[in-house]
Every structure is written in C-alpha cells, then in structure tokens.
Amino acid sequence: MKRNYYLLLVISCLLFAACDKKKDRVFEESPTQRLNTAVTNAQTILKSKPNGWIMQYYPGDDAQYGGFNFFVNFTSNANVNVQADYIATNETSTYKVYPGAGPILTFDTYNSIFAFFAAPGAISGAINYDVGYGGDIEFLVMKATADSVILKSRKRGNNIIMVPMPANPATVISNYRDALDHYYSFDSFRFETATGQVPLSYGAGNNLESLTDNYSLRVTETGVDFYKEYEVNGIKFKLLTFKPATAAYPDGYYENAAGTIKLVPIS
Amino acid sequence: MSACKKEKLDSNSVFVDSTIEKNPLDNYIYSNFILNYNVDILYKYVDKESDLNYNLIPASYTSSIRLTKLFKYLGFEPYDDVTGSKAFIKRYFPKLINFIGEAAYRNNGTRVLGTAEGARKITLYEVNRLTATTGVNADFLTDSYFHTIHHEFQHILNQTTEFPTSFRTISGTGYVDDVWNTTYTSTGAAVAAGFISPYASSSDKEDFAELYSFYITLSATQFNALLNSNGSTAAGRTIINNKLVVVKNYMLSVWNIDMDVLRANIVNRKANLGTFDQTSL
Numbered sequence: 001m002k003r004n005y006y007l008l009l010v011i012s013c014l015l016f017a018a019c020d021k022k023k024d025r026v027f028e029e030s031p032t033q034r035l036n037t038a039v040t041n042a043q044t045i046l047k048s049k050p051n052g053w054i055m056q057y058y059p060g061d062d063a064q065y066g067g068f069n070f071f072v073n074f075t076s077n078a079n080v081n082v083q084a085d086y087i088a089t090n091e092t093s094t095y096k097v098y099p100g101a102g103p104i105l106t107f108d109t110y111n112s113i114f115a116f117f118a119a120p121g122a123i124s125g126a127i128n129y130d131v132g133y134g135g136d137i138e139f140l141v142m143k144a145t146a147d148s149v150i151l152k153s154r155k156r157g158n159n160i161i162m163v164p165m166p167a168n169p170a171t172v173i174s175n176y177r178d179a180l181d182h183y184y185s186f187d188s189f190r191f192e193t194a195t196g197q198v199p200l201s202y203g204a205g206n207n208l209e210s211l212t213d214n215y216s217l218r219v220t221e222t223g224v225d226f227y228k229e230y231e232v233n234g235i236k237f238k239l240l241t242f243k244p245a246t247a248a249y250p251d252g253y254y255e256n257a258a259g260t261i262k263l264v265p266i267s
Numbered sequence: 268m269s270a271c272k273k274e275k276l277d278s279n280s281v282f283v284d285s286t287i288e289k290n291p292l293d294n295y296i297y298s299n300f301i302l303n304y305n306v307d308i309l310y311k312y313v314d315k316e317s318d319l320n321y322n323l324i325p326a327s328y329t330s331s332i333r334l335t336k337l338f339k340y341l342g343f344e345p346y347d348d349v350t351g352s353k354a355f356i357k358r359y360f361p362k363l364i365n366f367i368g369e370a371a372y373r374n375n376g377t378r379v380l381g382t383a384e385g386a387r388k389i390t391l392y393e394v395n396r397l398t399a400t401t402g403v404n405a406d407f408l409t410d411s412y413f414h415t416i417h418h419e420f421q422h423i424l425n426q427t428t429e430f431p432t433s434f435r436t437i438s439g440t441g442y443v444d445d446v447w448n449t450t451y452t453s454t455g456a457a458v459a460a461g462f463i464s465p466y467a468s469s470s471d472k473e474d475f476a477e478l479y480s481f482y483i484t485l486s487a488t489q490f491n492a493l494l495n496s497n498g499s500t501a502a503g504r505t506i507i508n509n510k511l512v513v514v515k516n517y518m519l520s521v522w523n524i525d526m527d528v529l530r531a532n533i534v535n536r537k538a539n540l541g542t543f544d545q546t547s548l
Contacts, residue, residue, distance in 0.1 A: 032281045039282075078287045093328065094311060099282045108311035110327035110368045110395055120322045120372035130374040131322055138314055154314075155322075 035099045038141070042103040045144040046074045051165040052081070053149065054172075056218055056225075058158040059117040059135030059205070063227045065127075066206025067218030069176050070113060071165060082113045085176040085219070089113055103141040105151065127204060159227075175221040179242075183219045186251060186265035193233040193261050200263075208263075223254050224263065235261045291548040292332055299339060304357045308335055310366045316388070321371035321379070326394040331366055333397045333545045337408065338364065340543055342416050345532040349524055359423060363388040368395040377448075381415030386423045389416065402545050405537035409484045418480040425472060428521045434513045435471040437506060438462070442470050455498025461506030463493065478507070478514050483530045 027034060046053075052073025059065055071083040080095040093111035097103050107114050117135025121128045136153035139160060143150040149162040166172055189208055191198040200208040200215070208215045216227035223241040230237060240254035240263050254263040289297075292310065300306045309316055310331035317323055326334075343356050361383065370378035370392045382390045391412055401407045438461055443450045451457040451465035462468040467477035482490060494504050518524045536543075 036282060076288055078290065093325075096287060096311070104314075106312065106314070108313070108325055109331070110325045115324045115368070118322065118324050119369060122372045122378070123324075123369050128374070129376060130372040134322065137312065137325065155319075 035102070038144075039097050039099050039103040042105065042141045042144040042149075043077070043097045045146065045149060046097070046105070047077070048146065049073075049164045051167065051169045053162040054165055055162045056160055057084075057117070057135070058153070058160060058216065058218075058227055059133040059156070060158075061134060061156055063156070063158045063216045064207060064214055065133055065204050066216045067225075067227060068117075068206060069218060069220075071169065071173050071176075072162070073165070080107065080111075082107075082111050083173055084113045085173070085180045087113065087116075088177070097141070101140060103144070104138055104154070105141055106138045108137075133205065172221070176219070179221055180219045182242075183224070186267045188266045190264050190266060191232045191261060192253075192264050193235050195233045198232055232261060237261050290328075292328065292335065295332075295548040296335060300335075303353050304343060304360065306356070306360055306362055306364060308338070308364045308366065310335065310394075312367070313365070316363070316365050317367065317390075318371055318379075318382075321373075323371060324368040324395075326366035326368045329546075330368075330395050330397040332548060333402050334366060334391070334394050334412065336545045336548075337397075337402070337412075337543075338416070340545075341408065341413050341533065341536055345529055345536065346524075348532050349529045355522075359386075359427060360420060361387050361389050361423060365390040366394045367392045369393055380411070381419065383419035383422055386426055389419050391415065403540045405540055408540075409537070414480050414484055417484055418476045421476040421479045422472065424522060425475065430475055430517045431513060434475060434510060434517075437510050437513070438468075438471070438474065441468065442474070443468050444470065453496065453498055454493060455496035458494060458496055458499035458507065459503040461503050461510070463507055474510070475514060478510055479518070479526070482511065482514070483526055483533055486530075486534045 029037070052071060055070040055072050056067050057070045058067040069085040071085075073081045074095065075081055075092075078094050078096070079092055081090065081092045083090050089112060091111050091113055093107060094109045095105065095107050097105050114135065114137050116124055116126075117133040118137050119132050120130050121132035122130070124132045126132050127134075134156055136155050136158070138154040139151035140154055141149065142152055147164070151160040151162065152158070153160055183206075184202075188202070189200040191200060191210075198210050200210050203209045203214065206217055206219060208217065213230075215230055217224045218227070223239065226238045226240075228238065235256075237256045237260075240256050240261075242254050243249075243252055245252045249262075249264060251265040251267050253265065255261070296308045296310075300308055308331075310326050310328075312323070312325035343353075343360070346356050347353050365388060367390060370380055372378045378392075380392050384390075393411055396407075396411060401411075441460060441462075447465050447469040451460065451462065451468055454464055457463070457465045457468055460468065462474060463478050463481050467474040481493060485493065494507065515526050518526050
C-alpha cells in the first residue's frame with residue numbers, strides 16, 4: 001500500500017512537470033523591486049524630520065528592563081545625532097538602511113547612548129558578563145510613515161516605535177529628562193485599585209517589580225507608558241498620567257484615564 | 268533540462284545600495300588599502316560579517332582612524348620593506364579586515380580578541396580601547412592587535428604553503444587541544460613544556476603561528492624575558508629554540524623573509540610611535 005502511495009506521488013510529479021513557469025503575481029513589482037522601494041522609503045522617511053524622532057528604545061528579552069527615550073536625528077544619508085533621557089550626552093555617529101528580511105536600520109559605528117545597552121555586561125557593568133542589558137543596534141523597519149516608524153529589534157524582537165520630535169526639541173528633551181529624574185526620586189511604588197494594593201520596587205532598568213511580576217515601562221513627559229497592556233486586580237492599563245500631590249498622596253501619583261488604577265510613589 | 272535559454276547575468280546586484288556620503292576615513296581606506304593592497308576595512312558594523320552569537324558593539328569612528336593608520340604602519344609596511352614591494356601583502360593578506368568595538372564575551376567568563384576565517388577575513392575586537400594614550404603604547408598595540416594580526420597572517424601563509432611536518436614532531440603528542448588554558452595557566456609553565464604561550468600548546472598550527480608572531484613583534488630583550496618567565500626551564504627553552512629554527516627556515520626558504528630583518532623593522536617602527544601621526548587622514 002505504501003509503495004502505491006509513492007508511485008502515485010511519482011506519477012503526479014511527472015504529470016505536473018511541464019508547467020508554464022509564469023505565475024500571476026500578487027503584486028505588480030517583483031519582491032526585489034518592492035524591497036528596494038521599501039529601503040528607499042524608510043531612508044527618506046527617517047531623514048524627513050528636521051527635528052528627528054523620539055525613539056522608544058526597549059532593550060533585553062521581552063523588553064524586561066523597561067524602555068528609554070532616545071532622541072535621534074538623521075542629519076544626512078550617513079550621520080545620526082543621538083541624545084537620550086537617561087544621560088546628558090549628545091553624540092553623532094553613523095547609520096545605514098539596507099535590505100534584509102525587509103529594510104534594516106543599523107547604527108553601525110559606536111555611539112555610547114546605544115552602547116550602554118548593547119554592550120556585554122563585562123563592559124557596561126550591568127546584569128551579567130556576556131549579554132548585559134541586551135540592547136539592539138539593528139532594527140527591522142516594519143512600517144515607515146510620516147507619523148511613525150515601527151521597528152522590531154533584530155536580536156530581541158522588541159517593538160520599538162519612533163514618533164516625530166515636535167518643533168521645540170530642546171524643551172522636549174529637557175522635559176523627558178526631568179520626568180525621568182522625578183520618577184527615580186522615590187524609594188518604591190505601589191499599584192492601587194479599589195480592591196487592593198501591590199507593592200513594587202525599582203528593577204534593573206525602567207521596570208517595576210512586584211513579588212511575582214515584572215512591569216516594563218517608559219517615562220514620558222506626562223507620566224508613564226507601559227511596554228504593553230498589563231492587568232492588575234482585574235484592571236487593564238497601559239498609559240498612566242502623573243497627577244500632582246494631594247493630602248492623601250503627598251508625592252502625587254500616576255493614574256489611568258478611567259481613574260481605576262494608581263501607581264503611587266512612596267518616599 | 269535540455270531546452271534552456273541562456274540569460275546573461277547582470278553584474279550589478281538586484282539590490283540597490285543606498286547612497287551614503289563618503290567620509291575622510293572611507294576615502295583613506297579606498298586609496299590606501301583597497302587600491303594598494305586589495306584589502307578592505309569594515310570599520311562600520313556589518314551584521315553578516317560579525318558573529319551573531321555574541322553581543323557586539325561597533326567600533327568608534329576615531330578609534331577606527333587610529334587602527335587603520337596603525338594597521339598600515341605596523342601591519343603592512345614592515346612586509347613591504349622586507350619584501351621590497353606591496354605585492355606580498357596584496358597577494359596573501361586576507362581581503363577583509365573587520366573592526367569591532369569591544370571583545371566578544373562568552374558566558375563562561377572568557378572573551379575573543381581576534382579571529383581569522385579561512386584566508387579571507389581577520390576580525391579585530393576591542394578597537395575602542397585605542398586612544399591617544401594607548402595608541403603610543405607599543406606593548407598595548409602588540410598585545411591587543413598586532414600579535415593577532417601577524418599570528419593570523421601566518422596561518423594564511425601556512426594554508427598557501429604548509430610548514431614542514433618536522434615541526435609537529437618536536438612536541439609530538441604534547442598538544443592538548445581545547446584544554447590549553449587549564450593545562451598551562453602561566454607563560455612560564457607553557458615555556459617549561461616547550462610552548463611559547465599556553466595557547467601555543469593547543470595544536471602545531473597555533474604553536475607555529477604563536478612562535479612566529481611573538482618573535483617578530485617583540486624585541487630580543489622582550490622575547491628573552493618571555494622565554495625566562497617564572498616557572499620556565501632551560502629544557503623548555505631548548506625545545507622552543509629548536510622550533511624557532513624551523514619557523515625561521517620556513518619563512519626564509521618559502522617566503523624569502525628573514526624574520527630577524529622583519530623583527531628589526533617592526534621594533535624600529537614601535538620605537539618611533541611617538542612621532543607617527545595616527546589621526547590625520
């Protein structure tokens with residue numbers, strides 16, 4: 001019986017051996033042409049913003065160390081100026097967009113702002129000897145439009161979004177740095193909902209840790225933005241806005257739009 | 268099968284490279300390395316030329332300028348002087364030199380400082396350690412880059428014309444393969460066993476390349492100091508000197524290079540590092 005199946009397979013192969021090679025394409029252009037177009041498009045979009053982009057940079061497997069805001073400005077076809085919220089450095093290095101599984105954006109010469117996360121721990125002094133924070137320097141460009149550029153870090157596969165920098169970059173960068181300093185000015189945090197509290201401590205980066213869970217976040221001008229939607233005590237949330245101090249909350253608090261969950265600093 | 272139509276292949280890649288402005292280092296590499304030696308330097312990170320198993324960071328632009336200029340000064344020009352032309356390097360040196368900012372760190376606490384793949388490529392790590400200070404430190408340059416460069420180049424010469432089998436018989440079954448770093452934990456212990464370094468004990472090929480590289484990159488005084496490291500023995504030194512005779516003969520008879528002349532050239536260049544301009548392009 002088995003042999004018959006094989007025979008059938010061989011015969012069917014012979015039957016179909018002489019097919020016409022031409023197939024209708026789903027797209028007008030060849031895959032190569034489309035990849036070339038995508039690379040050119042990505043390069044054009046990246047360079048099109050005179051104030052550059054705010055890059056939501058998440059290093060590490062599963063973005064476990066939280067995110068940092070990089071302020072990247074592609075000033076020519078080769079050069080990129082990089083600043084960040086975590087350090088008062090302004091450094092120019094090089095970049096390139098090249099074809100791979102799609103357009104790939106690579107920051108291909110040393111830039112200390114990327115290197116702090118991309119370097120092995122032996123160099124950065126972080127986490128462990130070989131991997132360190134596990135930050136990427138190469139990104140697959142998933143989508144590039146004038147409103148945003150969606151990247152996927154190549155080694156860790158984290159989603160990294162870039163949005164255009166507004167017209168007043170110096171002020172915006174300064175606001176981001178102040179917000180990050182403020183976020184780090186406490187001893188610890190707790191989540192607070194109508195049904196209970198979850199104590200939290202600072203992680204190795206911009207992540208908060210409860211006894212059981214890790215919450216990856218990025219500090220914005222107005223509050224904190226989590227890497228993905230998390231759920232605590234049945235409340236789902238991603239974006240929390242900072243609210244000034246009250247009598248009950250002397251250090252203020254971060255809260256979602258519905259007012260159902262608070263991230264309360266403890267000092 | 269029989270009814271194919273022959274199509275001419277386009278010499279250009281179907282993928283269009285985006286135009287990137289050439290900077291002064293790009294121009295320097297083109298006119299000094301590609302045109303003169305048919306060797307290219309990739310100082311910008313290229314993922315497919317790099318080892319994806321490691322977390323690597325790119326070389327910096329300023330350190331790359333230094334290493335590029337020093338590469339020519341301490342890596343290529345000694346051979347040009349000794350052989351009388353650029354043809355030797357152009358013909359035999361690996362075609363691709365890859366710069367990486369820091370070492371490739373393994374989770375067992377060791378790191379990779381240099382690799383050579385076939386006769387095609389040499390990768391140098393820790394390029395970002397090269398600064399105004401370390402750039403004039405001859406020992407640093409030798410340890411960090413040039414020992415590796417000459418070592419790997421020797422492998423390529425060996426792949427072109429093998430060294431005499433008599434070399435291997437000197438240490439015979441003494442080669443310990445992968446356990447070299449636990450078998451010999453100091454230079455002195457290695458020397459006592461007839462190896463110039465612990466790594467030289469891994470195989471006859473490594474032994475040959477190590478001996479060659481240490482000999483030509485170190486002054487006579489430094490080399491003798493190495494031979495007399497703590498724990499070394501006269502018996503071990505004799506074995507090494509016997510091997511050295513084979514290495515020297517090989518270089519002279521096969522490649523017409525007198526290792527003592529080459530060493531004098533390199534040592535002299537190291538002594539003049541202070542006046543060598545490593546930053547202007």
